[in-house]
Amino acid sequence: MIILTGCGNLQNSNLANNNSAQVQNTFQITGTTNDNTYNVLLQDGRYKSSPSRGATATMLNSVDVTGMESGLVQISKQAFSTEKYIFQEGQQISQSDAYNWLGRYDEKSNPDGLNPAANSETDADKRTPVYLEQLLEQNYMTGSGNNYNVQGISLTLAMNSVDYYQKEKDGATYSTKISREDQEKHGKEMAQKVVERLRQKEGLKNIPIVIALYSRPSVDSLTGGAYFATTTVNGDSGSIGNWQTIDNQTQVFPIVSGSEKAINSSDLEGFQNFKSIVQGYFPNLSGVIAKSNYENGKLNSMTITVNTQFYGYQQINSFTKLISNSAEKYLPKNVPIEIKVQAVGEVQSVVIRDSSNYNFYSHVFSNEN
Amino acid sequence: MIILTGCGNLQNSNLANNNSAQVQNTFQITGTTNDNTYNVLLQDGRYKSSPSRGATATMLNSVDVTGMESGLVQISKQAFSTEKYIFQEGQQISQSDAYNWLGRYDEKSNPDGLNPAANSETDADKRTPVYLEQLLEQNYMTGSGNNYNVQGISLTLAMNSVDYYQKEKDGATYSTKISREDQEKHGKEMAQKVVERLRQKEGLKNIPIVIALYSRPSVDSLTGGAYFATTTVNGDSGSIGNWQTIDNQTQVFPIVSGSEKAINSSDLEGFQNFKSIVQGYFPNLSGVIAKSNYENGKLNSMTITVNTQFYGYQQINSFTKLISNSAEKYLPKNVPIEIKVQAVGEVQSVVIRDSSNYNFYSHVFSNEN
Incomplete structure (x- = not known):
């Protein structure tokens, strides 16, 4: 079951969706920098949010994306230099893509679901948990004037370290713990599928893709989540090679x-x-x-x-x-x-x-x- | 009637009152500065609050002293240079002094009251309002080692621009507006009495006294209060000479x-x-x-x-x-x-x-x- 949370729309501060009738947008970038931070691409003076921002697999798992976002920006600097590239929130994965991918797999109703189909169990250790909770996409652009193109894409797969669930609607909340090993195993498998899907999209056929795996915290965590693995897929490749371990605590x-x-x-x-x-x-x-x-x-x-x-x-x-x-x-x-x-x-x-x-x-x- | 508010005790962060058995305190000053701000005298590593802090004439008039405090620090810089003097919150006016002075005058029960005795009226324009709501004392010290002395004192008389009152206990709240002219007239009269009283105190007989008049805001004010007059009484004088107007908006x-x-x-x-x-x-x-x-x-x-x-x-x-x-x-x-x-x-x-x-x-x- 896919639950639509309202966060995406609330946090989406651009009006681009309403502007589709306009033949031309004007672009600006935030002031020049010399401090190893990205310039940000603005459209008609406005910051453009990801359509997939706020999309989550479930409504029960806490959503705190600030650290996740800043972490992906840091990781992206290895592949996309702040001098050459300009940042924009990810525009390539649509909101419906995001909800489909984050949903559980179902041969008929959701063949794109990356999370496994539910089994019939409700026990914490016997049920199939939701491994992938959230996607975070970032685009790294080059260009000038009114012509900017995506030249790099970064994507976080945010894995649940705890999957909260209910046995019945509005019932008590239970939780399944997911080991770091399981997060890593499922995250890497899903990442390969995501890369293949991105390569199908217009404009993404031959640009570098950075993938990062993030472990989401439990709701009572004092320390927040952490990235634990990353990889870069070169523009001429369609599959993931080696992963690099991130030791962040x-x-x-x-x-x-x-x-x-x-x-x-x-x-x-x-x-x-x-x-x-x-x-x-x-x-x-x-x-x-x-x-x-x-x-x-x-x-x-x-x-x-x-x-x-x-x-x-x-x-x-x-x-x-x-x-x-x-x-x-x-x-x-x-x-x-x-x-x-x-x-x-x-x-x-x-x-x-x-x-x-x-x-x-x-x-x-x-x-x- | 004098109402004791609890604020004074809550905000008083020093334990000096409990330390009176100690024969000796150690003093420190906050790090050296070169930015036209005062060093602050600490006692046993602690900041020492005014005993009169938080004392107010009534409980109905809003208490926001931050701007009043920073304003008096700025005014004091004219008389007490930041290079020579060290700041300490006022220690010369005791809490009971403060409450007595802020109370209404009564020949028997409160001969020190600076506010006029109440008449029998309850109409906003016929009653006698509480003009003086609050005192703010600051001390400017010199010295070294374990020997610091007050060499200057600054005092704010905080005048009500609106005096809130009740006709009966726990009844509706009414208000009397007090013109800037009336605040000034009563403030200046009270200031002279305060100077005479300070001159009676040990250690204050011949040091400069800065007096400043502050107009307290109404509870629904967006802009806060403002200082409107100040004067400095030299160490060899017991009476106020000329007032200087402060035009602050x-x-x-x-x-x-x-x-x-x-x-x-x-x-x-x-x-x-x-x-x-x-x-x-x-x-x-x-x-x-x-x-x-x-x-x-x-x-x-x-x-x-x-x-x-x-x-x-x-x-x-x-x-x-x-x-x-x-x-x-x-x-x-x-x-x-x-x-x-x-x-x-x-x-x-x-x-x-x-x-x-x-x-x-x-x-x-x-x-x-």
């Missing part, structure tokens, strides 16, 4: 589980020193939490949220200064770090090191009403 | 009232150009609102909030780039500007020019869950 500090070990103990130690200085400043501070992202065991980035209970202007100012100094002193060097200070759900100030080369930038928001 | 863009005129029409025009570019990008954008602050008719700062309904990583990235480029192009030059992009109540990105001399800095938050 996110760890939450402080570590609360007794059995969990720090991926890098000196990162954890630095965080703990930072935390104790920051918390010493305010006894009623409610929390300092970090998410550390590791690539091949090496720290990639850190985001920290500091939750407080106060408001005062000079209090926030001096607190932000303390955070900035303590971050410089205790937190890991040479990686991007983002620190948000929140009180009562509102961001009060930020302390940010965007690149490994720069000092921390800090800003206190003017929250005067 | 905040205007909200777009202007919705047909009768309201732009304080500066080219600022408004720049904002409107910026807004139409930004809104052209997303048809479903729900709002672009600016608050422009003017000092003596000259733009001082602008804060802009952009509310959107989307989430995508590249969407936010390219939108933020567009905002940054459009801000550079259309918004007023040479003033600090802060732009916050929000979706569903969460800050997605920021575009900031902190000082008149620098380019815009932009950052997209990593909102991966």
